[in-house]
Amino acid sequence: MAIDLYVWPTPNGYKVSIALEEMGLPYTVHAVNIGAGDQFKPDFLKISPNNRMPAIVDSDGPGGKPLSLFESGAILIYLAEKTGKFRPQDPATWYTHLQWLMWQMGGVGPMFGQAGHFMFYAPEKIQYGIDRYGAEAKRLMKVANERLAASAYLGGDEYGIADMATFPWLRLHERYGIETAEFPHVKRWIDAIAARPAVQRGLELLKENVRPAGQSLTDAERENMFGKKR
Structure with a gap:
């Protein structure tokens, strides 16, 4: 079963897409447009109460029960533990x-x-x-x-x-x-x-939405990304 990945093409988002590719786990991408304010939607806040992406939902979590996780570091540790890959035994x-x-x-x-x-x-x-x-x-x-x-x-x-x-x-x-x-x-x-193929695939994440370097933010985007919401 595929892992649901809630993400936007940023360095933090790429961490998880790269890990999923490296570990060979199937996943479904759900775009969370942080400039448009998707991170404040109630359904996303149920998964990531800190209104930050990335987040995942693994329907086949521990004990076969669904598990949602936010914070990219916690997600990486979980995926390494789940697969036993990139998880040294020493x-x-x-x-x-x-x-x-x-x-x-x-x-x-x-x-x-x-x-x-x-x-x-x-x-x-x-x-x-x-x-x-x-x-x-x-x-x-x-x-x-x-x-x-x-x-x-x-x-x-x-x-x-x-x-x-x-x-x-x-x-x-x-x-x-x-x-x-x-x-x-x-x-x-x-x-x-x-040069790693899995990394190259991970960096393809939502590539059509990558913001060009130096492109200015609109006032609405700045408010959604850096304002006082939630």
Whole structure:
């Protein structure tokens, strides 16, 4: 039975589409247009009460019962546990993967997201925000580069869910004025992951709805994405 994926083509959305492709799980895509305010619809809030995508509903969850999940990190852990794929059996190795997944969830996603907000979407240019979050994005690239100098992937020798979570963000480094010439180990890692067929399929997610880089938001889109609703 297919997993229902509620999503929009953003870095957080790609995390889950890539994982589903890598793990060979069938899924049905339900577009959640965050610019149009779909994330506030009552039916979606029953699945994702924090009004954020991605979210999933697995009709064949634990014990054969339906399970809904929000938060991309929780979804990735669940899918790895469900399939036994990209889930190292050695506890120390698994916790290393989880450590770097949490690094992405608590650091890369929020900091790159704030950098993007101030650089591209804020209604007025606030240089402090641009400098603050741009510098933090670059610092996180340095952390990744140092890790990947010592390890093929973030979790260790094997590609895993921490890489699936982080790749959709770091592959966009040029948008943030970050050149990989300064971070050669990150470049090697990005190139290796981008070449994976499942990753390429995952990045096809709702491709007709991908916002062109630099395209301005309408007032309604800005309110839906960054306003005071809910």
